[in-house]
Amino acid sequence: MDRNEPLAAIKSRRDNALNALVSGVPYIRWLGIRFDRRGDELTAVLPFDQKLIGNPMLPAIHGGVTAAFLEVAAIVELTWTAIWEDMEQGRIAPDAAVPDSLPRLPKTIDFTVDYLRSGLPRDAYARAKVVRSGRRYASVQVEAWQDHRQKLFAQATGHFLMPQNG
């Protein structure tokens, strides 16, 4: 670590890498998911939109949207955690404009979602935690909330196959 590295350089390195992970995926853009970053901590944000509705009577967010949002949060967190050290050391510099620079993504093996309360027609947030990441397999937990951080509306656990050879 270089204690005297300019702050702007650190921020742009991390923001560029995160942007490369997220903006290159058409489906993440289609759902409208973005990521807030505080140091290495990521929060996935899903701004509400009419097309996310599953039950127009209530109304409530579609269960499939909730599952997809949590899976996106898990995959981005897992990839972010996996590239962090190489990115900080300058060994890789993912760039959205250079497809070959993008890290390979883990593959979902299975994903289980608990629906704790119905998703309200407003913004949703999610944070994922890599519980265990080995050379081949990883286990990730995700929590999602809306108005209250302590009142989760969904949580999930997933297992992933890590990309081989970078």
Add this chain to the structure above:
Amino acid sequence: MTDPIPEEQTEQRQRIARQFIEVIPHARALGMSFGELSEQGAEIWLPWREDLVGDPRSGVIHGGVISALMDTCCGAAVMVHPTGARSTATIDLRIDYMRAATPGQTIRAKASCYHITRSVAFVRAVAMDDDDSRPVASATGAFTIER
């Protein structure tokens, strides 16, 4: 007044279920179309689309899209079941991703209730692309039954 005969009840239930599903904004936004909806279960198709891709290197559709398809299909199976739910919501859903769906091909999901109680439906689903012999994903879930 006499009770409607069972056949009419079945038709009415299937019509209500179809209406319930066809007005789901997210299902429409994803481009789902609805196949068979009967007491045996539900079938839904989802054509491949560039903006649903999860891995730009391969063009494979995102797992989240499969989740949305499975969830909708399982919910539809609950709605058409003879138990006659007025509405339903997902309690939990597990998806196993067996292989990547082939880019460009329509994904077909089929779901059925394998057990049902007064308040809970246990549902299974499978998703296929053009290769019928190898499923893309399978799902199991528990759904509420609103009466």
